[in-house]
Amino acid sequence: MYEDMERFLGFREFVRARGPALSRTAFLLTGDHQLAEDLVQTALARTVPHWRRVVAGGDPEAYVRQVMVNERTAWWRRRRYDVIALVPDAPSPIDEAGQSIERLALLAALARLSPRQRAVIVLRFYEDLSVQETAEMLGCSPGTVKSTTSDALARLRTLTLDVPEVR
Amino acid sequence: MLRVQLQMLADTAPDYTDAERALGAYRARRRRRVVAGASAAAVVALIIVYLLPHPSPIAHEPSWIVPAGPVEPSYPPEVRLGPSPVPALPDGTLGPALLAAQTSAPDQCAPACPDAVLFTVAGGRYALAEGFDGSLSPDGRWLLESVRQSAYVLRDLTADGPPQPLDADASSRDRWQPMTWSPDSRWLLLWRPRNGTLNDYLRVEVATGRAVTGTLPPGEQLLAVLASGDLLTGPAAATSLLRPDPVTLRILDPDGLRERARVTLADTVLAADRTVANGGPAPALVMPDGRSVVLTLNSTGNLTVLATVDLRTGHLVRGQALPDGWRPVAAGRRGVVVTTTTQNGQEPIDTVIGVIEAKVPTSPSNGAAEPTVITRVIRGGTVMLRGGGPGWG
Numbered sequence: 001m002y003e004d005m006e007r008f009l010g011f012r013e014f015v016r017a018r019g020p021a022l023s024r025t026a027f028l029l030t031g032d033h034q035l036a037e038d039l040v041q042t043a044l045a046r047t048v049p050h051w052r053r054v055v056a057g058g059d060p061e062a063y064v065r066q067v068m069v070n071e072r073t074a075w076w077r078r079r080r081y082d083v084i085a086l087v088p089d090a091p092s093p094i095d096e097a098g099q100s101i102e103r104l105a106l107l108a109a110l111a112r113l114s115p116r117q118r119a120v121i122v123l124r125f126y127e128d129l130s131v132q133e134t135a136e137m138l139g140c141s142p143g144t145v146k147s148t149t150s151d152a153l154a155r156l157r158t159l160t161l162d163v164p165e166v167r
Numbered sequence: 168m169l170r171v172q173l174q175m176l177a178d179t180a181p182d183y184t185d186a187e188r189a190l191g192a193y194r195a196r197r198r199r200r201v202v203a204g205a206s207a208a209a210v211v212a213l214i215i216v217y218l219l220p221h222p223s224p225i226a227h228e229p230s231w232i233v234p235a236g237p238v239e240p241s242y243p244p245e246v247r248l249g250p251s252p253v254p255a256l257p258d259g260t261l262g263p264a265l266l267a268a269q270t271s272a273p274d275q276c277a278p279a280c281p282d283a284v285l286f287t288v289a290g291g292r293y294a295l296a297e298g299f300d301g302s303l304s305p306d307g308r309w310l311l312e313s314v315r316q317s318a319y320v321l322r323d324l325t326a327d328g329p330p331q332p333l334d335a336d337a338s339s340r341d342r343w344q345p346m347t348w349s350p351d352s353r354w355l356l357l358w359r360p361r362n363g364t365l366n367d368y369l370r371v372e373v374a375t376g377r378a379v380t381g382t383l384p385p386g387e388q389l390l391a392v393l394a395s396g397d398l399l400t401g402p403a404a405a406t407s408l409l410r411p412d413p414v415t416l417r418i419l420d421p422d423g424l425r426e427r428a429r430v431t432l433a434d435t436v437l438a439a440d441r442t443v444a445n446g447g448p449a450p451a452l453v454m455p456d457g458r459s460v461v462l463t464l465n466s467t468g469n470l471t472v473l474a475t476v477d478l479r480t481g482h483l484v485r486g487q488a489l490p491d492g493w494r495p496v497a498a499g500r501r502g503v504v505v506t507t508t509t510q511n512g513q514e515p516i517d518t519v520i521g522v523i524e525a526k527v528p529t530s531p532s533n534g535a536a537e538p539t540v541i542t543r544v545i546r547g548g549t550v551m552l553r554g555g556g557p558g559w560g
């Protein structure tokens with residue numbers, strides 16, 4: 001127990017402080033509350049064994065986020081989780097609040113992106129990472145990030161979302 | 168606009184995180200990995216072949232090669248030293264024994280656990296006398312007994328009648344130590360240290376109790392007794408990195424020490440960083456086929472390697488690395504019995520407190536599927552007396 005306290009010093013505090021933000025990212029990456037919970041908890045459990053090293057690296061949140069992105073891609077590759085069916089094809093006619101309609105539309109649109117495209121959108125337009133930072137997190141070149149972003153936005157545009165031009 | 172939409176969507180997500188769950192998941196995975204890793208490491212490492220066999224046709228079998236045939240009794244995959252009352256070892260026929268084990272927690276039994284329990288092939292469990300010391304033959308028939316340093320006696324567990332004392336010179340418990348048996352259970356070899364050497368030997372024909380004693384020449388040490396009754400010896404310096412090159416084993420008639428054969432170990436047996444770990448209380452193990460002997464080799468990095476050597480040629484038949492903590496205790500049918508001990512509070516295999524036993528194949532597979540490594544568990548035991556082994560260990 002003492003070894004655990006020493007080894008995982010600060011882990012609980014980190015989760016308490018950054019858990020909500022990581023949860024939000026997980027939800028955007030999956031579009032499903034259950035999957036988002038699985039994803040963020042899996043990422044945290046994968047981080048635990050390396051906690052001291054991760055802390056020494058200076059940015060544990062980025063590490064967990066990267067684990068989430070990789071894990072989400074691995075799920076997709078294994079086809080264990082396919083969330084498309086969980087999201088309605090179009091905004092539900094019984095949704096009266098405009099925001100709810102927008103959220104559902106965005107969920108539906110994101111669900112039609114590939115995991116890589118979705119990750120690029122979340123990292124660039126929600127996490128506000130630069131092309132370079134996104135490339136590092138995804139383990140690809142900046143050029144790939146740019147082209148993936150372009151493709152993803154084009155796809156979202158066809159789904160009638162109000163999206164920006166690629167920079 | 169997309170940023171705002173993403174933010175709105177993200178705001179609908181509650182906090183899913185739970186640090187305790189993540190830590191719990193990690194600990195559970197670590198436990199599973201330790202258990203699986205220990206088992207897998209045992210199995211995988213045991214079947215690692217570090218060198219392939221070197222076939223060498225033999226025109227005639229030397230006279231000192233005597234196959235022992237199937238000698239090892241079979242027994243169930245798990246035996247348990249439970250707290251239930253165990254009767255004392257009675258006189259009379261019991262049938263061959265499997266093994267004996269010392270209990271790990273004698274204070275947990277009511278009124279008290281025996282120090283050690285003997286298990287028989289027929290399923291019997293019998294308490295050995297307090298202060299028991301001895302050895303069990305590979306076929307489980309013969310039990311060498313000494314209680315509280317008393318003189319050794321040999322008991323035939325498959326027959327009625329009183330235990331048989333060894334020859335007068337052999338009966339003094341404080342002088343001789345059981346070292347090993349021949350694979351056919353016909354011969355028992357004892358040794359005693361003298362002047363810092365392990366040169367004094369006593370070979371007993373168990374059926375008659377007839378004993379032959381002698382002293383090896385300086386620089387020589389005992390390794391094993393063959394089914395022919397001959398001694399297998401090797402240079403004492405083979406246990407050191409200053410060992411001779413090449414290392415030559417000798418087969419000697421114990422009655423007069425006439426040399427019957429020499430076996431020079433092939434280069435493939437002893438790499439530069441390897442030494443022979445056998446001698447004294449750690450005998451080499453002669454396999455039931457009578458042709459091969461298993462040497463325990465140490466190498467730098469504390470790696471233990473079992474090297475099966477063809478006694479006719481000195482060539483390596485098979486080499487296997489043992490996982491850390493495992494040790495060879497006896498030769499059995501088609502393999503070497505290796506054990507490791509788990510203790511309460513340690514974590515190597517955290518659900519077992521006792522002795523874990525596996526069998527390492529000794530012959531090459533020749534392309535066929537690897538023989539199964541059978542793992543057995545002696546729950547509640549900490550020290551085991553295995554048929555063919557030297558004694559408690």
